[in-house]
Amino acid sequence: MALAPPLPDATADELAAMYKALADPTRIQMLHMLSAAEEPICVCDFTAAFDLGQPTVSHHLAKLKQAGFVDSFKRGVWAFYRLRDDMPKSARAALATIPR
């Protein structure tokens, strides 16, 4: 039998980029926390939860944002992150594979 037509290159690239955002234990934990939380989570809480410097925490959150999993807003001095409610379909499906 002939091989199936490949996915469009752009599709494969986008999927790979999305999985790359998930390919780190810290970011997995972050998404787990956000999935379980009712409310947005402050960067300061992430910084307290992980044994990592604050710039590193910001770096991971920026990657999750860039990949379309989360968005953020500022209230006063604090920056809060939450799962995007209009998350891309593929992102939502991938997120569903992380245990609650």
Next chain:
Amino acid sequence: MALAPPLPDATADELAAMYKALADPTRIQMLHMLSAAEEPICVCDFTAAFDLGQPTVSHHLAKLKQAGFVDSFKRGVWAFYRLRDDMPKSARAALATIPR
């Protein structure tokens, strides 16, 4: 509200390792081909399908195997790869997020 208990470190590490295996367009395409195919696919077919050297193709297939997505067998001179039928549950769930 208190933050949810984190995932066990081992769980987060395993998930991250699994997503790392998916974090490459070539490997996405390989899984796509294997999902669509009725039969195991020969390394030579992968080598023909991608504009990559044979060692690189072997490298990608080895990563998919190590991550638990595929297994392989040899028949004569050829090596065939197929989706594992006893794929880990998390791997099966993640694979389901790749378009058929």
Next chain:
DNA sequence: GCAAGGCATCGACAACTGTCAATGTATTTG
């Protein structure tokens, strides 16, 4: 207005990853 605190950005560095060329190992064929 000034100091302090929360966060993002920048620069640097070690570790890892994708790729190739070269080589090694089986298996088939002559």
Next chain:
DNA sequence: CAAATACATTGACAGTTGTCGATGCCTTGC
């Protein structure tokens, strides 16, 4: 046995990634 073919493994190299320290930008409180 010799040559050829299919694949895996090794070594090397450039590009990427996770991490940190230092710095910059805002916002709040004095």
